[in-house]
Amino acid sequence: MAKSKEILFQELSDSVVEMEENKAADLAREVVEEKIDAYEAIDKGLAHGMERAGRLFEEDEYFVPELLIAADAMYAGIEVLRQHIAADSSSAPGRIVIGVVEGDTHDIGKNLVKIILEAKGFEVHDLGRDVPPSVFVAKAKEIKADIIGLSTLMTTTMAGMARVIEMLHEAGLRERIKVMIGGAPISQGFARKIGADGYSANAMAAGDLALKLLAQRRILGSLSAS
Amino acid sequence: MPEDLMTPVERAQALQEGRPADRMRCVPSISNTAARVIGVKVSELRISGATLARATIATYRRFGFDAVRVFTDLYVQPEAMGSKVRVPLDETAHLDSPAISHESDINRLTPHDPYKDGPLPALLEATRRTLEAIGQEVPVSCGVEGPFTLASLLVGADNLSRWMLKKPESAHRVIAIACEASLRLADAVIDIGAVPSLTCAMSSSTVISPRLFKDFSQPYLTKLTEHIKARGIASVTLHICGKTAPIWTGMADTGAACLSIDNMAHLDEAKKIVGGRVCLMGNIPPAEVLLQGTCADVRAAARKCIREAWDNPRGFILASGCSLATETPFANIDAMLDAAREAGWPVRPEYL
Structure with a gap:
């Protein structure tokens, strides 16, 4: 049977x-x-x-x-x-562009976050390692991303994260796209300092953070629409 | 601020024998910040033994810390064995791609010859020159990679993970080759008259389980440590990044005399568990405090470390939790040394 x-x-x-x-x-x-x-x-x-x-x-x-x-x-x-998969059933909770910032090739952490996000049903666009800030912004614009996820292991490349946020402002996309960051040298304090929307200490927390940021965005969106 | 009255060698001997000393030992793990001390590009350190020696010597003279390590980045050994490394002009090198990516290529891997391959001859040259210039007054070591970490950088962390869990004999083959390579480098360092300093980032309990550490890393670290000790070097330091509490006993079992503890672990707990067996060094956070913090932040973090571990039975060295970022402000490194001077020896009760 x-x-x-x-x-x-x-x-x-x-x-x-x-x-x-x-x-x-x-x-x-x-x-x-x-x-x-x-x-x-x-x-x-x-x-x-x-x-x-x-x-x-x-x-x-x-x-x-x-x-x-x-x-x-x-x-x-x-x-x-x-x-x-039936055509109508694959409605992802959101789209995320993810990558390791320019100047860094350490991608174990980023790969784990990608796995967890995919398990949560997100449509993940992985830009890989050593990604220039402009490429994050262009890709996010192209696919109408909800979130950009930035990772680095090195202290030298942390500034690249701030640059992505600046470029989102310049492109007028900052209100629409949430930014989450992570990696060994990153802290909540650093996230606040550069104006990122969220920081997570590990891959599992990154999955929950992405869902939370998405919910925040929906609530804010419905508030401004009403 | 009390002046230093002893050289690091004199201080280490006095502390070892329980004689009076001017202060506790203090070691900020400086690597490419040395380029800033003599005003050269970071990439210049990697290719010229003379330049790396000049930077290392000048950095010691500028700050006056207690152990000199000739070190640029974790990728010199993998590069010497065929991994591809990206070397930015003025930032720390990083891994581009591993030497091999398929199990069938393992037999293509051979241990490096430290006198011939990749950046290793320059590294040894720098170690020799540094030792000649300041070896009388300060211990000089050269970084040697733990076999598990070297293996991970040779085949990729994902491949090594798969093989450990699904094809353990392949994982062991790679790690054994890496172990032989590190033995050769350790021998070359000892032949010069310097001390190998072991670091094994990937052995961290932030990355692998204590069980995998015990099976795939600890036996090889033990082999390496025993070999170094058999060549007459009693004091081997072992640094593992990130969380390490579950493997402290295993780290001490390798025979290392000193464990360098990352700021993701706690010195007071380490003291309880292995303080009767090993000297402890640590663990001021290199990013949030030494790179991004103020001098006051550095002093506060140093004081916390000193409170937790200054009375460790087998000794304590005030140190950074991991290697310093290249752009760490000199003032913060000075503040760290000043904290060690201010605390006095034995540490003044009012400091604690």
Whole structure:
């Protein structure tokens, strides 16, 4: 007898937490065979598992390697399911442009934030490493981003974050686009100093921060519309 | 402010033997800030042993701290083994791409020859010149990378993560090659007459679990430390960035005599757990305090460190939590040294 939808979702979620890439792909194929909604399987199965892995990361049960391998499993499942997603169901909560600021190539932290944001359903545009401020602004404008996420590990490149915010002002986009920043030398104090909308100390917190910034923006938007 | 009355070598010996000393030891981990002391571009330090030595010597003379480390960035060893490094004209170098990215290429990796490969001959030249100039009065060390971190910079942190969890024998192969490379560099440093100083950023509990540290980093650090000790150097310092509380015991088990503790960890806790086994150094925050703070912020942070760990059973060195940013103001480095002078030795009760 075929497994129930709920059991399949639970197994998908477990395969991510247990970092079983092949199992995640096999289970995703079962979802397709059983004609279960692919979007729901990602949301309640694979992404759910990634959220659990992220919580284990926050609790110092999982570390960077475990999170990366759990994400491998999540993406293996998504790869199978992607072409089966119904056209109307993939409404992302928001669009984010993310990258490591110019002069820095350390991207482990940025990659973790990307994984968590994708697990939360965000449409993430990853500009990679060593990204000039103007490229962040141009991309955000092009895709009508809700949020720009900036990362750096180096103290020398922190000024690039302030430059992105200045350029958003100059382009008249600062009201529309939220800016969140993170990285080892970054602090809440630094975020306040350069006028960023939020700082998070780790990848899981970055996911929650993005949702919070989006909610703030909606509330402000509805206030100014009324 | 009391003047320094002893050289760092005299001070270290006096403290070691429990004799009176003019002050506690104090070590801001200065790297490329040395370029600012002699007015050259950061990239010039990396390519010329003579320039790096000149900058290192001038920096010691300018500030008068207690240990000189010849060091520019974490990427000289990976570069010598084929990783691609970006070297901006006047900022710290950083990794562009690892030497290999596929498991099938592991057999292409060979340990570097420190006398021939990449920027290492210049680094050794700088160490030799520095030692000749000031080695009589101050301990001179040269940075040597922990095998786990070097491996991570050779194959990429994501690959090494996957192999540790899914193909542990491949991870061990890479780390063993990195370990051999660091052994060779340590030997070359000792042959000159200087001391290897170990740093292993990626071993941090901010990055990997204590279990992976125990399996994939600690055995290789132990091998390296034991080798250095067998060559007659008793005092090996080990720095690991970020959170380290879960691995302090393991770090002490490597045989290191001194642990350098990052500002993401707490000196008073380290004192309780490993203070009876190792000297502790730390941990003024390099970014928020030494780079961005005022002299008053530096003095307050130094005082906190001193309160927490000055009476550590196996010794204490007031230090920065990690390497300083290039543009750290000289006044803040002076303020750090002044805090050590002001505290006195033994530390005056009213200072605490």
